[in-house]
Amino acid sequence: MPAPSPRLPKISVIQSFKVAAELGSLAKAAAQLALTPAAVSQQIRQLEEQLGSTLFVRTQSGVMLTEMGKEYLRYVTEAFDILHLGQQNLRHAASVPRLTLYSLPALASKWLLPNIAQWRAHCPEIDLSLHGTHTQVDFNATPADFVICFGEDRYPQLDKQLLFLDEVLPVASPAQLQRFAGQDVLQHAPLIHLDWGNEGRFLPDWRSWFQAKGIDDAPPQPSFSFNLTSLAIDAAVAGAGLLLGQRRLIANELARGDLVVVDPLSLPLSKPYFLAWPQRSLSQPGSAALIHWLSQLAGLRTNS
Numbered sequence: 001m002p003a004p005s006p007r008l009p010k011i012s013v014i015q016s017f018k019v020a021a022e023l024g025s026l027a028k029a030a031a032q033l034a035l036t037p038a039a040v041s042q043q044i045r046q047l048e049e050q051l052g053s054t055l056f057v058r059t060q061s062g063v064m065l066t067e068m069g070k071e072y073l074r075y076v077t078e079a080f081d082i083l084h085l086g087q088q089n090l091r092h093a094a095s096v097p098r099l100t101l102y103s104l105p106a107l108a109s110k111w112l113l114p115n116i117a118q119w120r121a122h123c124p125e126i127d128l129s130l131h132g133t134h135t136q137v138d139f140n141a142t143p144a145d146f147v148i149c150f151g152e153d154r155y156p157q158l159d160k161q162l163l164f165l166d167e168v169l170p171v172a173s174p175a176q177l178q179r180f181a182g183q184d185v186l187q188h189a190p191l192i193h194l195d196w197g198n199e200g201r202f203l204p205d206w207r208s209w210f211q212a213k214g215i216d217d218a219p220p221q222p223s224f225s226f227n228l229t230s231l232a233i234d235a236a237v238a239g240a241g242l243l244l245g246q247r248r249l250i251a252n253e254l255a256r257g258d259l260v261v262v263d264p265l266s267l268p269l270s271k272p273y274f275l276a277w278p279q280r281s282l283s284q285p286g287s288a289a290l291i292h293w294l295s296q297l298a299g300l301r302t303n304s
Helices: 011-023 026-033 037-051 067-095 105-115 117-122 174-179 197-202 206-212 229-237 251-256 279-283 287-297
Strands: 056-058 063-065 098-103 127-132 146-150 159-164 167-172 191-194 223-226 242-246 273-277
Touching: 011 026, 011 037, 011 063, 011 067, 026 037, 063 067, 098 105, 098 287, 105 117, 105 127, 105 229, 105 251, 105 287, 117 287, 146 287, 159 287, 167 174, 191 229, 223 229, 229 242, 229 251, 273 279, 273 287, 279 287
Parallel strands: 098 127, 098 146, 191 223, 191 242
Antiparallel strands: 056 063, 146 273, 159 273, 167 242
């Protein structure tokens, strides 16, 4: 048997192998594929030579898979199942228009998800796919149509719609406030910090908040630190400490009473949030509706 070839066999050859394996007969496979038995036999022989393995043992009643043939059939069956699934998904995508929106995870989970049902009422004929990511979105390598980003500097070539400039204010759970009842909670409760890496300079921290409050030498306090905004919010709800929470992202927690404002002093973030998209996205069905809907959620007035 020759050495196996690194090239993939032709799909028609693989299909002949699959049908012959399932029917146990080259003649029956030929009839189903509208080929001659000799043609199917030649395809199987070519496949065996290319793989460097014997796939069938010929018997008086037909053909029987070898152990290598059985192994190869498992891969072939899985590959064809994936192809069929892809075909079904493409048909569905063609029949039901879809927009794909990428967003920072905290915005996706804390701002968009609580309002996601409104999209179906706003635009019932267009499906919406929501992806949460911190990484730069490559519109040429992903299915993205739109992205919600922090600041406009990351996508200088894209069209943009300003959504909102958020602010932070100190909040805590009712249990946390009860734990420090009778004390100055701002001076004694643990502080929850957010580590945004390079973007952290655009997010007011506890030091800047205390300075704005006129407290230049705040006493050291126990603390927790998180790199994800959603984790920090969940930690505050769980009673871990005080959080400088973004008003837009903690709106539902405040409305439910899971978090309580400790002090009314708020500080704005240094950059606003934007919706960004390449020009080609505007040709997608529902794109104008998505821009309008997100603008409404952000509290902006639109003319459409």
